[in-house]
Amino acid sequence: MRILFINNDGGGYADYVEAAAGTTVDKFFSQQMAGGKAEDYLIRVNRQPVPRDYVLQEGDRVTITPTKIEGAVAA
Amino acid sequence: MENELSGRRLWQVAGAIRDQLYAIRLNRFREAQGQVQSLSSDLAELESIRRRLSLCVARGWTAAASGLMEEAARLFRSLNYSSLEAEKAIGKPEVAIPNVRDVLEELLQAEEEFEKLRYYREDQILAIVTDSIELEGVYLGDFEVQLHIRALGDTNHRSIYRIVALDPHPSMRNEAVTHPHVSEERLCAGDAGAAIDTALAGGRICDFFMLVRSVLTNYNRDSAYVTLEDWDGATCHDCGSVMGEDDSYYCTSCDYEFCGECSSCCSRCDETTCLGCLEPCPVCEDRVCGGCMTTCPECGRALCRRCRDEARCPCLEEEPENEEETDDNDSGGIRSTTEGGEADGAGSDTGLDEAAAPAGAEASEEGAGEDRASVHPDRLGETALLP
Secondary structure, three states: OOEEEOOOOOOOOEEEEEEOOOOHHHHHHHHHHHOHHHHHHEEOOOOOOOOOOOOOOOOOOOEEEEEOOOOOOOO | OOEEHHHHHHHHHHHHHHHHHHHHHHHHHHHHHHHHHHHHHHHHHHHHHHHHHHHHHHOOOOOHHHHHHHHHHHHHHHHHHHHHHHHHHOOOOOOOOOOOOHHHHHHHHHHHHHHOOOEEEEOEEEEEEEOOOOOOEEEEEOOEEEHHHHHHOOHHHHHOEEEOOOOOOOOOOOOOOEEEEEEEEOOOHHHHHHHHHHHHHHHOOHHHHHHHHHHOOOOHHOHHHHHHHOOOEEOOOOOOOOOOOHHHHEOOOOOOEEEHHHHHOOOOOOOOEEEOOOEOOOOOOOOOOOEEEOOOOOOOOOEHHHHOOOOOHHHHHHHHHHHHHHHHHHHHHHHHHHOOOOOOHHHHHHHOOOHHHHHHHHHHHHHHOHHHOOOOOHHHHHHHHHH
16 A cells, blocks of 8 residues: 655655555554654654554555754854 | 634635745756756857867867867866756755645644644744753743744745744853754754755645754754853853853863953963963063963073073073173183283282283182182193293
């Protein structure tokens, strides 16, 4: 199934990705954000917070936004 | 004037944002157009060189052809650069412009995430308010993140959004710094910079606000306008008093900060130096830093660089006098022996002339009569042998 994945980590991008039927949010996170800790991100499906065991549906919009980002001083 | 967003107004704001997204998109094309234009000019120049070079070859003008070769070599370097820039500008990922409903959904989501969206109609500013932020025990208060809709299409991203402290607790060191990563209401987004730009270009307004909040709720000690350790002002390393940024002085000798009363500056290099790192030059008594102290190359005595360069060490001042004295003694002695040569050794001291008297007097004081021969014994001996 096709999922619209919006990744706000790093440079940020939005793209469609394929996910197997029955994929939970937790599994989707570990597939897309290898090495990342789910507790360091805000995960929204169709703009709403969902439990980790939520099973993704065809056409879902998943947004992953980091909560720990380091600012800097202007160059 | 602050307005809460609802109903028709929400649609209007969503429409205004969408219009600006077209401006962002147009800017991207403008940038690509400029780069392609530059590349095109270089290519036209190359064609001109080609034509002239053909003519030179056909007529056997080797000197002119040689000049054209150099021109072409320079142009190839320029072509390489403009080609890469044009490729970069054209290769930027295409960001789809969302429809008004998508933007509206972003606004609705932002309302849910941040409880309330604010809209300042006159200035077309969309804003959210963060919770009160406290980082590592330092209370910073809550912040309003203002998105200037009219500025969305600006190429200068700094004007697009501002971070306004609603309950300001600025650093004692710099009142313009209300957050370790905010100065003069500008956020330095650091690692979030690219993601924020992408979110704005795609009209993902809620993602933009969430990313900014993520930066505001975190602290990067290594890259802060003012570190939280110094937020309430640094303390003087000497007397311990709390100092603002304008009242603190960094000692370049010991690398600590001091208040105005505990610091001064070096009389030689003018570097700010704490009182403890300044020492008086034993020669001129000016207070100088460790870097401006040196030693006399003759006697090894500590003194400032200027006193060394101007040869003001006391050891250098004493030397010429000693040499003079030695010369006087020598000449006086010789004179005494030669002038008094006709007399025998016993009566030689009476032969000293007036000019040689002071040195001779000194010698006679030390010698006290019976020790006269000790002044110049060898020469006296020689004199005795003179005819």
